[in-house]
Amino acid sequence: MGVIQVDGLEKSYDAVRAVDGMEFRVERGELFGFLGPNGAGKTTTIRALTGQIEPDEGTVRVLETDPVEEPIETRRRVGILPEQESPPSFLTPREFLAFVGRVRDLEPATVEERTAIWAERLGFESKLETLHTDLSRGQQQKVMFAQAFLHDPDVVFIDEPLANLDPLVQEQVKRFLVDYAADDNAVFVSTHNIEVAEEICTRVGIVADGRIVTERSVGTTDEPLLEVFLEHVEGEAVRDTPAVAQAQR
């Protein structure tokens, strides 16, 4: 059984069918890339996997927990770095990570040690006592990164892992993610950055219209991932534009 498992997932928001027959699984040791155009259903799928929405149909399992029935248990065991979420403006990184450590049942000494490691790894030691409201977007992203990994989770969900990070930190984060997944964990990354996915992922699923349209292990063929992406996505996107639909009438 995969540590992440999605079977026949469906979710609509009123008339919009956001996820429509999503199926995939991710095993330990994998860095899985979830690629797809805007509105393909990636965020909705992650929200179902992390117990933030209830599916209309289908089942999802994460580390053998059911995020629908036991969302707190699922969230306790995974790390989540959601899209566009910032640390609380009224706390400093040290206070926020101490709070996250308490919620995660970590010993204060462990939290302090890991806070120091993350601050050094991502270069925000000098900002540990600064309110988040006075940090740059990239510095806030670094703190969000640290909170996702603070409890050493077996499965981590990350939306756009490199957003707002400078090139130097991007390289460190990429290396960290590769090593973390290889160490018998699973990292699930949703991204628009096909080049990065090709560089770091072990396997990718390309999402269009609410489901995976193709899945492949990275580096098994000579065909660039961008071409695979365009082959499966651009056609649909272009076909669906009103101008093309009209021309076909």
Ligand SMILES: Nc1ncnc2c1ncn2[C@@H]1O[C@H](COP(=O)(O)OP(=O)(O)OP(=O)(O)O)[C@@H](O)[C@H]1O
């Ligand atoms: N809360 C909501 N209410 C109504 N429609 C929604 C809601 N959230 C998402 N949708 C719609 O569901 C579809 C899938 O959205 P989703 O956010 O899952 O896509 P995505 O692949 O994450 O896109 P992006 O790459 O732009 O972040 C879109 O058509 C979107 O407009």
